[in-house]
Amino acid sequence: MDAVKRNNVKVIGKGEKPMLFAHGYGCDQNMWRFITPAFEEDYKIVLFDHIGFGSSDISEYNKERYASLHGYAEDVLKICHELELQDVVFVGHSVSAMIGVLAATKEPERFSKLILVSPSPSFINEGDYIGGFNREDIEGLLSSLDSDYLGWSNTIAPVIMGNPDKPELGQELAQSFCSSNEEVARDFAHVTFLSDHKKDLAKVKVPTLILQCSEDAIAPLTVGEYTSKSIAGSQLVVLEATGHCPNLSAPEETIAAIKSFL
Amino acid sequence: MDAVKRNNVKVIGKGEKPMLFAHGYGCDQNMWRFITPAFEEDYKIVLFDHIGFGSSDISEYNKERYASLHGYAEDVLKICHELELQDVVFVGHSVSAMIGVLAATKEPERFSKLILVSPSPSFINEGDYIGGFNREDIEGLLSSLDSDYLGWSNTIAPVIMGNPDKPELGQELAQSFCSSNEEVARDFAHVTFLSDHKKDLAKVKVPTLILQCSEDAIAPLTVGEYTSKSIAGSQLVVLEATGHCPNLSAPEETIAAIKSFL
Numbered sequence: 001m002d003a004v005k006r007n008n009v010k011v012i013g014k015g016e017k018p019m020l021f022a023h024g025y026g027c028d029q030n031m032w033r034f035i036t037p038a039f040e041e042d043y044k045i046v047l048f049d050h051i052g053f054g055s056s057d058i059s060e061y062n063k064e065r066y067a068s069l070h071g072y073a074e075d076v077l078k079i080c081h082e083l084e085l086q087d088v089v090f091v092g093h094s095v096s097a098m099i100g101v102l103a104a105t106k107e108p109e110r111f112s113k114l115i116l117v118s119p120s121p122s123f124i125n126e127g128d129y130i131g132g133f134n135r136e137d138i139e140g141l142l143s144s145l146d147s148d149y150l151g152w153s154n155t156i157a158p159v160i161m162g163n164p165d166k167p168e169l170g171q172e173l174a175q176s177f178c179s180s181n182e183e184v185a186r187d188f189a190h191v192t193f194l195s196d197h198k199k200d201l202a203k204v205k206v207p208t209l210i211l212q213c214s215e216d217a218i219a220p221l222t223v224g225e226y227t228s229k230s231i232a233g234s235q236l237v238v239l240e241a242t243g244h245c246p247n248l249s250a251p252e253e254t255i256a257a258i259k260s261f262l
Numbered sequence: 263m264d265a266v267k268r269n270n271v272k273v274i275g276k277g278e279k280p281m282l283f284a285h286g287y288g289c290d291q292n293m294w295r296f297i298t299p300a301f302e303e304d305y306k307i308v309l310f311d312h313i314g315f316g317s318s319d320i321s322e323y324n325k326e327r328y329a330s331l332h333g334y335a336e337d338v339l340k341i342c343h344e345l346e347l348q349d350v351v352f353v354g355h356s357v358s359a360m361i362g363v364l365a366a367t368k369e370p371e372r373f374s375k376l377i378l379v380s381p382s383p384s385f386i387n388e389g390d391y392i393g394g395f396n397r398e399d400i401e402g403l404l405s406s407l408d409s410d411y412l413g414w415s416n417t418i419a420p421v422i423m424g425n426p427d428k429p430e431l432g433q434e435l436a437q438s439f440c441s442s443n444e445e446v447a448r449d450f451a452h453v454t455f456l457s458d459h460k461k462d463l464a465k466v467k468v469p470t471l472i473l474q475c476s477e478d479a480i481a482p483l484t485v486g487e488y489t490s491k492s493i494a495g496s497q498l499v500v501l502e503a504t505g506h507c508p509n510l511s512a513p514e515e516t517i518a519a520i521k522s523f524l
Contacts, residue, residue, distance in 0.1 A: 137428075138427060140427055141426060141427045141429070144429050144430070154416065155432045155433050156420070156429055158417045158420050158421045159423070159424060159425075159432060160426065161421070162421060162479050163421075164422065164479055164480055165395050165399035165400065165402055165403045166399075167403070167417040167418055168406070170417045170418075170421060171413070171417050174417070215477050215478075215479065215482065217424050217425075217426055217477065217504065218426055220477065220504075242479065
């Protein structure tokens with residue numbers, strides 16, 4: 001099946017240069033709606049949904065393929081091949097930031113720039129690395145997810161969003177988590193929270209921008225700093241925005257940072 | 263009616279020196295359950311519920327009395343008078359930190375120490391002061407609360423709690439918000455989020471400890487720093503703990519910081 005159909009790929013914008021947006025856990029391409037209008041004039045904007053999310057073809061879901069982020073990175077490359085995208089500006093949020101890292105490591109010549117929004121190469125503290133959680137914390141989070149997915153989603157999504165002054169955003173994210181296929185969402189949560197791609201960061205040879213929020217309940221500042229230190233020549237911008245989803249909670253600041261980098 | 267009854271006052275512990283614990287918005291004395299055991303050997307521990315919360319006598323609620331935090335501070339003093347407490351170590355969480363500031367300003371000789379856990383003298387940015395929110399943000403938060411209290415509680419409480427690895431804590435707080443009397447909770451939320459007690463901080467003459475979490479969705483680090491700068495001779499401890507309720511999410515670190523101060 002072609003990638004355009006299986007990943008519900010949409011192409012908009014008036015430009016030639018491709019800008020590919022990859023959404024984070026439990027979401028779909030709709031989460032970029034406040035960001036893309038600012039780039040429609042100058043870029044060919046490519047949006048898609050990860051398999052199992054949004055309007056992707058869930059029959060294409062395959063536990064083995066998606067048992068690691070490499071399967072998702074393969075999908076990104078498949079979209080690039082099929083649309084014959086070159087010099088891609090890749091914008092990935094949260095777990096999709098790491099998916100972009102893996103794709104750009106596999107085919108560096110395909111990408112001109114990486115923009116990593118709230119990335120985390122690993123959520124788990126290890127040695128000097130402060131990911132924000134102990135292994136038992138993450139195991140507790142996943143066991144709570146396994147025992148009550150809807151309850152977990154309604155509790156966690158607003159925490160991930162932060163920004164208590166805009167409760168509608170946390171509710172939107174909870175709604176998005178809850179409407180995901182439960183089996184796929186569970187698997188993806190396990191891959192998201194247990195993957196460790198710290199060692200892959202050094203392999204990135206593409207100019208990279210890292211956008212880190214100043215207060216993020218799941219990716220502390222130390223994570224943005226580590227990511228930036230590990231990708232040679234990358235640029236770290238610490239946003240005034242708080243929470244984990246500046247693309248939704250602080251689109252203007254996010255757009256300005258991306259434009260300034262491009 | 264006596265304060266012991268109206269505020270559901272409980273006295274525990276084997277010591278003589280009184281340690282009075284005041285709970286934050288939408289909670290009750292139960293939120294201190296991980297902290298008090300560490301002080302039971304050496305202190306007389308006094309716990310209570312604010313009027314309208316926990317097992318307080320809700321018939322004592324009075325819109326005029328509780329239209330500002332001064333009404334709540336009067337209750338704290340009434341408890342001290344009735345139990346004849348002297349040299350009180352006052353421990354207040356969140357909005358109750360400011361209630362303690364007001365009580366200690368009114369009767370400084372009554373208190374030996376103030377311990378302010380996640381305090382905020384004002385949530386609203388003003389001039390150089392960074393409270394974390396614009397006025398419109400707070401107005402939006404309160405209008406969302408007014409239109410759907412249960413929905414608001416379920417969304418906001420986990421954000422306030424943070425600590426996504428322990429979703430049961432966010433759920434407990436949401437449950438506590440939801441089980442509060444709605445009218446009282448709305449009024450108290452308005453008072454909590456709109457009060458400005460920045461100018462009262464300088465009036466505090468009691469040795470004060472400020473416990474600030476390193477990532478708090480409603481009280482950023484700037485707020486702890488401002489509070490500390492404004493209370494002469496106070497001590498600021500920035501906890502490794504994240505979220506707004508270290509008494510629930512990081513009791514050991516909270517106890518250690520309090521013990522070291524005492």
